[in-house]
Amino acid sequence: MHALVRRTHEERVLRVLREHGALSRGQIARAVGLSRTTLSEITGSLLQRGAIVVVDTDAAKREGSGRPAERLALDPASGQFMGVDFGHRRVQVAVADAAHEIVVSGSDRYDDAPWPIRLEQAFQLIDRLSVESGVHYGALQGVGIGVPGPYSTAPGVLIPAADEAAAPGQPEVSAQAAFARRFGAPVIVDNNTRLAALAETVFGNSSVQDLLYLRISDGVGGGLVVGGRLVTGSTGLAGELGHITVDPNGRACRCGKQGCVETLASVPAILKSCRDQGLAVEHLDDLAAAVERSHPTADQVLRSAGSAIGRVLGTASLILNPKEIVIGGEIIRVAPAVFQQAIATIAFEHFPGAAKPLVRRAELSDDDGALGALAALFHSSPLLAAYPETPDATTAPIECARRKTNRGVAYGRAH
């Protein structure tokens, strides 16, 4: 084989393993479009040089006829990836090795602190985790950062981070620049709801190329994945599902409009609707208790919220024709009526005979932001910038699942 051709093939195999974690030879062959014979030559050489290793886990036994398929992965020591999720009240960090196993994770609270303090706390947390675990970050290949609020990013382009909390007169602080300086690695930043949407594409029976994600929390946010890629939109605002009007005469919304779905279906809006109808609920726990004893007011408010969510998702589904619709947020777990009503309304919004998307609950919880950032990192193209003359290959759909390992939660192979 010609040396340049061999090197190109090797790079593609390494890239697929970087993106997907451990894979069987058959999965690699399909993903890179090489024959088994050619692939065997390439993987043999990579194994010999220690760039990749053979791994075998319980999950592998599920493949095919039951005979465990040997799976290959990047040498775990050959790289590390860091996921960081900045929430309004806490930062979370998770570090995975090149085989996608989580080797370090932790979080710290900061309660709405300004941005420079959030950054400083994040770095302290990262240092403390290193001391506690003995893991150093010498092989860091990239950092994925989730931030609250709209964030514009174009594939393959590194841009400054949002400076939402930089005080007037203070020097602007870019999370992206700060992490890039600290670790000397490429950094991608995006809205954390969008990263969660991307992370949800790797769950279930197959990796989903077209997915619509909505999360109910203090607000209502969303994210779109089309053709396997996050949609950012022309100014970084794609997926603003929360501000779609569902009741033109409804409550005033913080965005300046009236009757946005957020005014009916965010957690604070649901609690307020309950209180307006005489049901004393201050927190989600109170609502959970009311649901527990089947309080009709709670049920009616929750169904109304679910219907509003369903109208927005049904409309978005007619526009985008996704394979899956995923609804996230703790309230989905606490109050099943929201989810049930949303499913019914989504179905009603589709015309009879139209193929309807699968509607499911989110796999990642609100506390899994760092895992979402890691998943996005594994799937992002900026890290491939080292190969500018060989553009991102279209990889074949590969089936993935989250699995528990002895070292925590990892993104791995279901079969």
Added chain:
Amino acid sequence: MHALVRRTHEERVLRVLREHGALSRGQIARAVGLSRTTLSEITGSLLQRGAIVVVDTDAAKREGSGRPAERLALDPASGQFMGVDFGHRRVQVAVADAAHEIVVSGSDRYDDAPWPIRLEQAFQLIDRLSVESGVHYGALQGVGIGVPGPYSTAPGVLIPAADEAAAPGQPEVSAQAAFARRFGAPVIVDNNTRLAALAETVFGNSSVQDLLYLRISDGVGGGLVVGGRLVTGSTGLAGELGHITVDPNGRACRCGKQGCVETLASVPAILKSCRDQGLAVEHLDDLAAAVERSHPTADQVLRSAGSAIGRVLGTASLILNPKEIVIGGEIIRVAPAVFQQAIATIAFEHFPGAAKPLVRRAELSDDDGALGALAALFHSSPLLAAYPETPDATTAPIECARRKTNRGVAYGRAH
């Protein structure tokens, strides 16, 4: 330069010229990511071998300081592309050379004939055009076919054409297979509204990567372009804007739902609303006459239709954050109130301070379907299937405009 590297560079230069028509050296260098020096070596060799030629038009004078930039294009004789648009009542054909100049075009009526007859008429038309013009199709590189109705296609994958008009019991007839057999060239097929959406991305001051398209005709249809690519959705139904509910208690729709935007804003729906209010209008011409004398009933019905369109597009815009929204259909020209009201409603659906998309009328008319199919062909990846180991390069945004040439309408360079 290594021979394999040189060949890869040459292929990328040819591909960019195939996709965009004539370009200056600077535009080519940006699009393929090569230095001017390397590019100069590549283009010199291609020019010497006659694979590309130097072209210079008025449009080139607009580039930079006013000094005309020499532009390069594929040798016009080196390839031909055919666009075919099957409507419900007529077929249109346009053939362009490798430099994107239209060399042959024509159309023929068939008035709702079954699919095999439509195909036969298309082939007869194509043969007749060849005889009349003296143009043969020996250099045909690809055929783009637009069909009415939903159509599923995945990028890079050739799939059988929709057989919507094949009578029960009759053998299925695939337009794609028939054209592929006839011309021995790759064939892409998609819904013609979606092709029109893609074609609209090349108009204006810059090629638009994110565009939302809606067309008002016998029904209401749509198409989405995200990141420069057509969105098909998981089952080929993306862009079904016509069946979004705007009035839950509205008229019954042919889809089985009630109050879809199509029941308020399609041309037949608008005419019916006028008649229901005592204004005798049978055809679009009657409506045009009523608009001409500022009939208040016509104005009110048209504003109501525009408002329904605007609600759907405003919602879709919050979801997708497109750079441009394009509204097409003859009624937009005949009845400006629809367009004006749609713009106002779209603006109202965006929250204050949000970046709003540019809303404009379609450049291609309903009769330009074959040009839409050609534009889609120039931008489609299936034709690149000859280079499976070198996936589709991300080309830099390049500014395009439609221009008139001595041989008709061509997709060319604004500067």
